[in-house]
Amino acid sequence: MIVFPNAKINLGLNIVSKRNDGYHNLETVFFPVKKWNDVLEVIPSTENSDEFSVSGLNIDGSSDNNLCMKALTHMRQHTSIPPLKIHLHKVIPFGAGLGGGSADAAFMLKLLNEQFQKNFSSSDLEKMAATLGADCPVFIKNQAVMARGIGNEFSGISLQLKSLWLLIVAPGIHVSTAEAYGGIIPKSPSMPINEILTKPIKEWRKFLKNDFEDTVFQKHPAIAEIKENFYRNGAIYASMSGSGSAVYGLFKDKPEITWSSTYVTHLEEIS
């Protein structure tokens, strides 16, 4: 069986308060980037143990630390799964705020559920995903949603982004999520994100903020420069995604911007 875990971007990100468990309560809208995908293939293994291989981008860490394998290990705490041969082709830049590792883990849970007819509900799978990372549960249903809590309490949202062009640029700067949260002083948002998103997109620039930008831009001016470049080239709205370092822009017409050859870019028309 083969699946195609996709990236996400955050439309607005307010860090509201620090919790006693060390995590932060936030408010954000997750928007799935459906056409930017890793490739995850799982077949039965002829060996007595799992086999795991990776191609594409060079992910740091051992197989056991890969979120696909963590998802498999977690699922096995609930049910039996035979030895598997797993291949991950990594396309989505990591440490970029695009949630690619989280998507791999969530898609692994969904694949195992379907392939082995386990009949776990979406809500069961979301609970399993939550143990693997705060960004993981959203990839179970994989729809645009408003998220609160640590990023796993969802409510519906209606967005009119169809036919806009989405450009994402990942500059290859690895931002540690934990470190990015460490630099933030939480505050209550002046206007809830779902209210801002009902305004015309050209007004989002004034109101829709990512609270990580100030500290991350200060440390990495190259990331701030990407955002400025988006606006210089006609973006209706531009922002860093998650804790960075990727930056995205929404455009009415297909943008043609030249970037450093070391940057990874993705362009899609939203459907």
Ligand SMILES: C[C@](O)(CO)[C@H](O)COP(=O)(O)OP(=O)(O)OC[C@H]1O[C@@H](n2ccc(N)nc2=O)[C@H](O)[C@@H]1O
């Ligand atoms: C920045 C976002 O991408 C926004 O969508 C997410 O909040 C990050 O989610 P994630 O990468 O899945 O994060 P996790 O792997 O669960 O946590 C990494 C670290 O980030 C911090 N963390 C994460 C999520 C959250 N709501 N509050 C936090 O303080 C914690 O220090 C945690 O140890």
Ligand SMILES: Nc1ncnc2c1ncn2[C@@H]1O[C@H](COP(=O)(O)OP(=O)(O)OP(=O)(O)O)[C@@H](O)[C@H]1O
């Ligand atoms: N399958 C995987 N794909 C990518 N990274 C993985 C994977 N498994 C483990 N990791 C580890 O997780 C780290 C973060 O990966 P991920 O792609 O989720 O980061 P991110 O883009 O910053 O996402 P987020 O939006 O969740 O902060 C990587 O640096 C890597 O060490």
